[in-house]
Amino acid sequence: MSTDVESFFDPATFTLTHLVTDPTSKTCAVIDPVLDYDPKSGRTSTDGADKVIARIRERGLTLGWVLETHVHADHLSGAQHITAALGGRIGIGANVTNVQKTFIDIYNLTDVAPDGSVFDHLFEDGETIEIGALKGHVMFTPGHTPACITYVIGDAAFIGDTLFSPDYGTARCDFPGGDGAVLWDSMQKILALPDATRLFLCHDYLPNGRALMTHTTVAQQRAENIHLLAAADGESYAKMRAARDAGLSMPVLILPSVQVNVRAGQLPPAEANGVSYLKLPVNRL
Numbered sequence: 057m058s059t060d061v062e063s064f065f066d067p068a069t070f071t072l073t074h075l076v077t078d079p080t081s082k083t084c085a086v087i088d089p090v091l092d093y094d095p096k097s098g099r100t101s102t103d104g105a106d107k108v109i110a111r112i113r114e115r116g117l118t119l120g121w122v123l124e125t126h127v128h129a130d131h132l133s134g135a136q137h138i139t140a141a142l143g144g145r146i147g148i149g150a151n152v153t154n155v156q157k158t159f160i161d162i163y164n165l166t167d168v169a170p171d172g173s174v175f176d177h178l179f180e181d182g183e184t185i186e187i188g189a190l191k192g193h194v195m196f197t198p199g200h201t202p203a204c205i206t207y208v209i210g211d212a213a214f215i216g217d218t219l220f221s222p223d224y225g226t227a228r229c230d231f232p233g234g235d236g237a238v239l240w241d242s243m244q245k246i247l248a249l250p251d252a253t254r255l256f257l258c259h260d261y262l263p264n265g266r267a268l269m270t271h272t273t274v275a276q277q278r279a280e281n282i283h284l285l286a287a288a289d290g291e292s293y294a295k296m297r298a299a300r301d302a303g304l305s306m307p308v309l310i311l312p313s314v315q316v317n318v319r320a321g322q323l324p325p326a327e328a329n330g331v332s333y334l335k336l337p338v339n340r341l
């Protein structure tokens with residue numbers, strides 16, 4: 057039976073959030089939710105996450121998990137808003153501790169413990185994940201960041217920022233701890249899944265104005281992914297990746313996003329006046 061997945065698209069950051077449901081127990085998981093953030097005003101809003109919450113309530117589901125594929129650098133996580141409304145535990149890959157250490161240093165964060173304890177659960181490579189009666193497993197798929205993981209649940213795999221749509225290619229590897237050769241190996245792990253496995257994307261950038269694509273398959277990625285077709289092995293891929301990354305600017309929301317996302321989506325603690333402030337490290341990225 058095909059895994060029950062519904063997808064939601066955030067047009068501001070081109071992010072896809074996925075809702076995975078076990079029809080037997082009516083338990084669900086939300087993967088990579090977004091907290092809307094306007095960098096011009098510094099205002100957050102919950103419109104996107106509220107649509108996911110409304111859908112879960114409409115279907116009468118119980119939320120078991122909010123699952124992050126990695127510490128996102130292009131949007132703030134909506135995990136806190138969703139678990140505040142619906143309960144559930146927030147999970148991420150165990151190597152998030154490496155990412156926390158890096159950014160605790162860059163931002164000089166004094167309130168974040170670099171042990172992953174702000175998350176409810178840290179997944180190890182190969183660990184089983186249960187969504188009600190639905191069982192899946194976690195694969196470590198680093199390269200874009202050191203802590204990226206893929207959730208394989210039945211015929212669906214949630215691959216985060218590893219492979220993008222076949223006509224867009226693959227994820228950048230120039231954030232701290234990123235590595236093109238490591239990403240190549242992770243992509244091979246994903247491509248070793250059965251051909252018909254549906255690969256759910258974390259982003260779709262709608263290249264050339266085409267319609268939204270929420271997922272592809274292993275077979276389609278093998279046949280059509282422009283970056284896989286352009287590279288013969290990990291070494292040539294890493295070279296190509298580094299050359300492309302050198303021409304990319306930082307994502308608009310990287311500085312607001314990462315300091316929130318290493319806190320599992322919590323804003324920094326409010327100061328004495330009740331206001332939460334984000335930091336901008338100058339000349340560090």
Ligand SMILES: [Fe+2]
Nearest residue numbers: 127128129217
């Ligand atoms: Fe990412």
